Amino acid sequence: xxxxxxxxxxxxxxxxxxxxxxxxxxxxxxxxxxxxxxxxxxxxxxxxxxxxxxxxxxxxxxxxxxxxxxxxxxxxxxxxxxxxxxxxxxxxxxxxxxxxxxxxxxxxxxxxxxxxxxxxxxxxxxxxxxxxxxxxxxxxxxxxxxxxxxxxxxxxxxxxxxxxxxxxxxxxxxxxxxxxxxxxxxxxxxxxxxxxxxxxxxxxxxxxxxxxxxxxxxxxxxxxx
Numbered sequence: 419x420x421x422x423x424x425x426x427x428x429x430x431x432x433x434x435x436x437x438x439x440x441x442x443x444x445x446x447x448x449x450x451x452x453x454x455x456x457x458x459x460x461x462x463x464x465x466x467x468x469x470x471x472x473x474x475x476x477x478x479x480x481x482x483x484x485x486x487x488x489x490x491x492x493x494x495x496x497x498x499x500x501x502x503x504x505x506x507x508x509x510x511x512x513x514x515x516x517x518x519x520x521x522x523x524x525x526x527x528x529x530x531x532x533x534x535x536x537x538x539x540x541x542x543x544x545x546x547x548x549x550x551x552x553x554x555x556x557x558x559x560x561x562x563x564x565x566x567x568x569x570x571x572x573x574x575x576x577x578x579x580x581x582x583x584x585x586x587x588x589x590x591x592x593x594x595x596x597x598x599x600x601x602x603x604x605x606x607x608x609x610x611x612x613x614x615x616x617x618x619x620x621x622x623x624x625x626x627x628x629x630x631x632x633x634x635x636x637x638x639x640x641x642x643x
Contacts, residue, residue, distance in 0.1 A: 422567040422577050426560040428632060430584035432625045433556055437614035439463065439546045440588045444611045445531040446539055447596045448604070456593045458536040462543025463589050467582045470548050470557045475574055478565030494566065498637035500559045504630030507552055512623035528615075543589075552622065557585075559633050 446455045534542065547553055564577050592610070596603055 419569060419573045419577060422564045422569055422573075423580060425563045425567070425636070426577060426581045427584060429556050429560040429629055430581050432629045433467075433553065433585040434588040435621060435625055436553070436588070437618040437621050438550075440592060441611050441614040441618070442528065442531060442542060442546060443589050444592050444607045444614070445528055446534060446542075447592060447607060449532045449534055449539075451536070452596065453593075454536050455534055455539040456596065458539035459543040460586065460589050460593060462540035462545075463547045464543075464582055464586055465540075466544040466547030466549075467557060467585055468578065470554055471561045471578045471581060472575075474558050474561035475565055475578065478562060479571070479574075494637050497559065497562050497566065497633060500555060500562065501630050501632075501634035501637055503555055504559065504626045504633065507555065508623045508626035508630055511552075511619050511626060515619040515623070552626065556629065557581075559629070563633075563636070 443456060443459050446452065446459050449455050531542070560581055561578065564574050569577065592607060596607065599606065
């Protein structure tokens, strides 16, 4: 179990630093019912991660990706393809970076977030965690690694729970800061949001590049070994 945790934690950290979900929860914290909407977004985010991760584990278990002899070679090949996909998305994200002289612009949907209620906040959390292709690839890559490790169902569920908790830190921190930060919270959050929107493409590209390389080499080692 410790080895499986060590394999998924770098991916969880990668999800933490992806800017868009953090920027979204910051915008939600400017809505009329900021705290309720913030916790609703967090609930949707956690549910989405858990759903994608749990479904991946169920499919992998039914497909018998690992047995007493070790991981199935086709499972390692799928993990290799996931690594390649992450590298491709890293390239695509880097291509979308701001050029010199360009002004950062928030996504169109972000301008409507300040008017959201709790139900819409939950839905947004679900979409950003379970319907964002980059995020889904990261979660599937992490849980494929857990499945390949051949853990019992209880231990695999425990690894998933830790993964979801760590992956949610980036969403939890702005919410906690808004509750405990005192004077100047709104100004600080606004500055964070501006920086995150401006640097989203470059940060995402860097995260996907590093994680794609790690997953690629890990799967290659399993295939060659």
